[in-house]
Amino acid sequence: MRALRILLILVVVFGGLFVAADRAAVYFAEGQVADRIRSSQGLSSEPQVSIKGFPFLTQVVGSSLDEVDISLGGVNATADGHQVAVTEVRAELRDVTFDSSFSQATASRAAGSARISYADLAKSAPKGASVGYAGADRAAKGQVKLSGRLADVLEGAGIDMPSTVRALLDGQTVTAYSTVSLEGGDTVRLRAETLPELPVPGLNDQVRDVVDYDLKIDGLPSTIKLDKVTASESGLQFSGSGTDVSLAG
Known part of the structure; x- marks a missing residue:
């Protein structure tokens, strides 16, 4: 009985360590991906990246991520020299596979969205x-x-x-x-x-x-493919989707 108790304690301890290590790896990877996207696509600000799914480390071993969400505080649009804010810029990537060097990746499905208020x-x-x-x-x-x-x-x-x-x-x-x-x-x-x-x-x-x-x-990051615009009471809503979207490294 004592041995079983010790084994259960060890399982809990190592399980906790694994979860902590897994979450730390996710946090580090999100920062690296955000920096890579900003530098490779010339963005003025660093995007927010959220890698979903657990455990993360086993996804890395399998060279595939279940879900990656990317969001930007906003980008600019221009018309005759006037700048207009485009807000709520988001990309949702699903089934992202990458090569061994992490320099290239492809999302089997991607959805993007953005918004311009009437103001x-x-x-x-x-x-x-x-x-x-x-x-x-x-x-x-x-x-x-x-x-x-x-x-x-x-x-x-x-x-x-x-x-x-x-x-x-x-x-x-x-x-x-x-x-x-x-x-x-x-x-x-x-x-x-x-x-x-x-x-x-x-x-x-x-x-x-x-x-x-x-x-x-x-x-706009190349991951965000917009092909539809609708007029709502609050402004213009943009959306788009694609398959087999290549993500530049």
């Missing part, structure tokens, strides 16, 4: 205009609302207006509902579906040139 999106809007929620029906079609005083929008675009034209436009507003799409995984494209008839001939084309613009997302 941040408004910073990319043409001068004199604002961008906001278009309502449930239009949001379901992937549309946002862009509006502003017409004279301010034209002036913000650098369009010269004689005083007589400005007087004619005084008090006039322009509202456009722009469909948002995602091109190439890193470019947000806003295109107005229709524009209201304006009181001065030729202004419609000029206004369209202003309200149709692209927003380039910079600094």
Whole structure:
């Protein structure tokens, strides 16, 4: 009975040591992976890496990790020199296999997501205009609302207006509902579906040139593949998924 008790104590002690060693190895590996991702992909900040699954050490021996989650506090998007914050940037990697040198890895499945709030999106809007929620029906079609005083929008675009034209436009507003799409995984494209008839001939084309613009997302890790954008009440939500995603070392 005494021998059995000693054996059980040893099992508990060594089991605890193994768990402690396993967790320490995970913590070290997460830091190394985060540093590798930041340096290899030129990120401005170090991502947060969480390696799931237990035990970790046996996963390493098998050269395969069940789940790796990567998140960034945010990256920037740019439109005509204006910077816009892209937040809640995440990647969820599943069944990650790697080579013996840990220099290359492949995720059999990957899902990515990101978000731009309307407050941040408004910073990319043409001068004199604002961008906001278009309502449930239009949001379901992937549309946002862009509006502003017409004279301010034209002036913000650098369009010269004689005083007589400005007087004619005084008090006039322009509202456009722009469909948002995602091109190439890193470019947000806003295109107005229709524009209201304006009181001065030729202004419609000029206004369209202003309200149709692209927003380039910079600094996304290659692990985050975005191919879909939806408009919600709080902003633009981006998502994407892929298979056999190669992770550069």
